[in-house]
Amino acid sequence: MNLTFKFDVGPMLQQLAAVEATREADLRFALAQAAVQMMTWMNTGSPNEPLKPPIRFGTLRGSASVFVGSKLIGIAPSEGGEPTPATAYSANANIITVVYNTSYAAKMHEWKGGWGKYTRQDGSAGAKWIEKHIAADGPLAMQGIAEILKERAK
């Protein structure tokens, strides 16, 4: 005598696929939130790290933009000068990239001299602002992503 049980996993897989799609959308949302927050902290300073980019005319700060993967998420508000923020970039889907798209951005980040009077007038402006914010704020941004995912999973 045969005893046969049939268990149709189709509906369950459909639900799992739906959950997976929802979680993927939640992740995109959380990464975008963290991305904009990181760019803002880098340009304006954060509670953990007050450092800001050097300033002459506002071009450098206004040339910041941020991507999640290859998707443009945000552009820094203009502070004058002639900003040229990047609008296209290519990266892995889960990478947050902050771009300062000026010819002298690397020099300003790596060197401590030649900034001009506006830098000196603006407190906490100076080199290494990206590195220091990644070190100081990176863990907090990761925690924020986790909190958003937890909240949206309820």
Place this chain on the structure above:
Amino acid sequence: MNYLYNLAAFLETEIPGLVLVYDDFTEASPEECTLIRDTGGTSSDDLDREDHSVQCLSRFFDKLAGKAAIDSIYALLRKQFHITLPEVTLDGVTYPAVVAWRILPRQTPTYIGDDENGKQLHSVNFVVTIK
């Protein structure tokens, strides 16, 4: 934990002819040299681990000479794990040898333009993990 002067001693031993200055270019610095400085880092609350950020910045009148200097540092440090940075004495102060668990470049060497005297600047950064 100090490590910077030990790292500098390691570089000077392994790269003959490399001229290093510490922390900042000053009037006493040679015209052509490479700066090594600590740019901060992070420590662990729970472990002994410390991740130090180090910048090497070369300034040379000749761009290729500057690139060669910074490239030699990058080539030496980019795949170093668990190496002993030797003891060194500076101004009568002895800094004991320290073990670097890992030295990780943040990027490849970068040309960043010239300074006010027309010297060409190249920069590269590392994370030096001590624990």
